[in-house]
Amino acid sequence: MLHHVSVGVRDVERAAKFYDPVLKTLGYRRVMEFLPYGIGYGETRERPEFWIQVPHNQQPASSGNGVHVAFLAKSRQFVSNFHDAALKQGGSNGGEPGPRPDYGPSYYGAFIYDLDGNKIEAMLRVTVKTVAKQATKRRTASKRKTPSAKKAKKKSRR
Numbered sequence: 163m164l165h166h167v168s169v170g171v172r173d174v175e176r177a178a179k180f181y182d183p184v185l186k187t188l189g190y191r192r193v194m195e196f197l198p199y200g201i202g203y204g205e206t207r208e209r210p211e212f213w214i215q216v217p218h219n220q221q222p223a224s225s226g227n228g229v230h231v232a233f234l235a236k237s238r239q240f241v242s243n244f245h246d247a248a249l250k251q252g253g254s255n256g257g258e259p260g261p262r263p264d265y266g267p268s269y270y271g272a273f274i275y276d277l278d279g280n281k282i283e284a285m286l287r288v289t290v291k292t293v294a295k296q297a298t299k300r301r302t303a304s305k306r307k308t309p310s311a312k313k314a315k316k317k318s319r320r
Contacts (some may be wrong), residue, residue, distance in 0.1 A: 166202070167231050168213035169280040170223030176196055180277050185212070187243040188233050188284060194209045223278050230273070230281035237263045237286065241272050245286035248274035256281055261288075 171177035178201050182192065194202035194210040202210025207261050212231065215288045217223050235241045249255060256273030262285075263269070271285030 167212045170217045171214045171278045173221050184247045186294055187247045188235055192202055227281035230283055232283040232285050234286045235286045241284045242319050245272035252277055
């Protein structure tokens with residue numbers, strides 16, 4: 163339904179120093195620039211989906227009360243990386259990474275405020291099936307790293 167979302171910032175280059183490393187944690191990068199007015203982020207140049215920009219009317223940027231932008235993350239670790247990077251870049255905590263039962267039983271997210279007060283979120287929906295699948299992958303990976311039971315039995319027979 164949406165083509166792109168923009169947030170107003172006071173200084174695009176200052177905001178980019180915040181957003182470049184923060185959005186990188188989710189797999190996004192600068193894909194379009196109209197400096198000093200705006201920068202578009204996305205996965206490909208054809209789809210700049212998130213913009214930071216000086217307001218069109220050249221008035222000071224202000225954050226909207228109740229407005230926030232949520233980025234889809236690939237895993238809980240991506241959510242944590244996003245949150246950590248935002249705090250490291252000078253953003254402020256709007257909500258630690260974790261479940262958000264008020265948003266539904268499978269909602270997991272973290273909230274931050276950027277340098278201009280815009281509320282930004284990284285989130286994903288974690289289902290029981292997804293969690294079980296991730297646990298199975300971890301068990302399988304750990305089995306590959308240790309000697310197999312068959313090898314251990316052969317050694318014990320000798």
